Amino acid sequence: SHLVLPAWRLPVAQAISLMHPQDGRPVFAFPWEGVTLVGTTDVDHGEDMRLEAAITPDEVAYLMAALEFQFPQLGLTLDDIIATYAGVRPVIDSGKADPSKEGRDHVVLLEDGLLTVTGGKLTTFRLIALDALKHAAPLLPGWHDALQPAPIFGFTQPLPDHLCSEFGIDAQRRQRLQGRYGKHAVALLAAAQPAELELIAGTETHWAELRWTARTEAVMHLEDLLLRRTRLALQLRAGGVDILPRIRAICQPELGWSDQRWDAEQTAYLALWSRHYDLPPRAQIPDWRAAPTAAST
Template sequence: MTLDPKALPDVQRTQALQALAHREWDMVIIGGGITGAGILLEAARRGYKALLVEQRDFAWGTSSRSSKLVHGGLRYLKEGQLGLTRDSVRERQNLLREARGLVEPQSFAFADYQGRKPGRWLFQLGLAVYDWLAGQRARHHYPADEFLMLAPHIARTDLKGGLCYTDAKTDDARLVLRVLQEARGLGGVAINYLGAEQLLRADDSSDGRVSGVQLRDAAGGGVYQVHAKVVVNATGAWADILRQQQGAPRRLRPLRGSHLVLPAWRLPVAQAVSLMHPQDGRPVFAFPWEGATLVGTTDVDHGADLQQEARITEAEVRYLLAALDFQFPQLQLTRADVIATYAGVRPVIDTGKADPSKEGRDHAVWMEQGLLTVTGGKLTTFRLIALDALRHLESLLPPPNPTQPDAPVLAPSSPLPVQGGLATQQRQRLQGHYGSLAGAVVAAAQAGELSAISGTETLWVELRWAARTETVVHLQDLLLRRTRLGLLLRGGGIEHLARIRAICQGELGWSDARWVQEQAAYLALWQQHYSLPQDTPTDTGSKHV
């Protein structure tokens, strides 16, 4: 008996977990973010018996709290990271081609002002290299009058013109879920709310080699032991926690990136607008995302407990609002315009640099007593990271099934028929988000559920589909990761909770008491971690803002 992607009643979940504990696995992957999901997909493609476990929800950590950009890392050119930029640009192009509707092009506009850095010629040189790496050429520079048509709300004093270039954006949590969907279709198994409690050692190993993991079910409380030929630590910023069970030294520097979400009508940007912050010269951006406007990001040392959800600080709010006031003075944006906030912790390898922004963003792979740790890196390059991890494990695993080196990252999905009044962009979005299941999502819709929720691009039926099929254990899973309504609607979507309940409670099989409990917990979580700070605490982790 194995777990399917549906949310299972408690008894069935327990039985399924007991069955999984009796199987011999080739690979157990700890961590349900984009790195773990990518490794599971590539392992399943090669025919390995692979199990992924996540102590909370899929994409709970960094992979639902990123800047939502699938980018080549233009700023990494300045740091001399040409290889990382090259790989990122190529993977970006692959995802744009293969995940249309989930990974979409996003043009960026950068204003050129008299006396501000970087100047036009230096920026154009970087963009020329960027284009060369992508195998394309494009016009970049626009005089002031043309540039103001592309970015009409920016400051005009001393404006000489501007430059434009193209990157890409995504819904990071949905990208994780799409990759997991592909992996499950190939035989991979992924379970959320199943945490790695303790590494197991092989009895016949003189060096204490890792041979499995003791798991604790956060949903049901049971404890299970699973054994595997290899164990992969893909827990990102949390990777040192498992490594320290091996006696390994800490090697990660958790950095927090925080963001603001504003209504599109208050900060209307057709192009993404990028600028260098007047305080420290770090890049800040504002771009259209899922029907709202996203503003980010900070880059500060995160000194808080990693087991607690990250939250934006008052200093970071002021930092981002100062950037908006600097670039869009005529809009007079204030705290009252902010719909929601979110913060994520990046897994960055610590090299001791004083400025956290100067730390490298490449990934690292370490083998320590049979535990393979994969951490660092970028959302864009998740496939390359997965392939690198599997190369390190080749000698410990059975011969893999043959694979095509140029196989797409994500399998193509069939076009949706023109029905239900869905616009072309909506059909494309569903295909990108749900792949081969997009038709089933549409077929699940009841009356009125193929319309979009006001202020977002999310369709009501996506709530029903998630509740029915996508392993929703808590209401926060549904509203913060399966959909992003908790980020896109004021108060976390409180005004829509009655209709959400009418659609989802029966699909989830929750009693009235359970729904009331979940709703209260969700709203408390949203208020604590996704709203503006209600106080101004001293935050030792924000010293570089």
């Protein structure tokens, strides 16, 4: 699980790693898309796997204790937390009691035509996919493609200087747009309406990215737009509820949704955010300042 805080409340120029005072596990904080990300916890997940994971009260206290230990001068509180999120990592059980001690390796099994992939991490998804294809190749007659890692975008021409000058795109924003959208960055700029190349406050996302995403990236639900295609749901308080009217003005025509459809999507999205990305009820969160540390035990 992770906490998301405003960059101005936890200003870090680069990734910071520390050992948690309670159990010696590594905890990190790093700048991400205009906010600061803090994580992670590593506990067994016993909930229904059909439901989206969410941070627990104990995990909130655990991460806040790490921040209090490392940054006592900041006086961070629960009010500083913009959002939370959690994920479930598949682990190959080697019998170790501590899940943090388990490896991140993946295993590919091919049995009677059934290909099973387990373990691994999302950050290595392309290597896992390549390994899976290599196992499946003997069952795919006529497969002749070379199964080698390849660039995602291939060679991409840089955004032209005159376009960056015309649209007021500085070097940092230029690098981000090109890295995220590749050869489509020029088309994104061309699709932008007036004022849509401004940044959404508190993030590194341009308003124009919402239009482009709604138009080209197969958005099926509002949560797709705000949680997965962009990450605004994690970067703005209350899931960005204050800017939903402007998001609607930009994206509803691109998506072709009726007013009734948009209203239903917005209600479902805000309910999802409240259940899985907000803090748990505060009364359930233990007082992390009273938790014993390694130095005090």
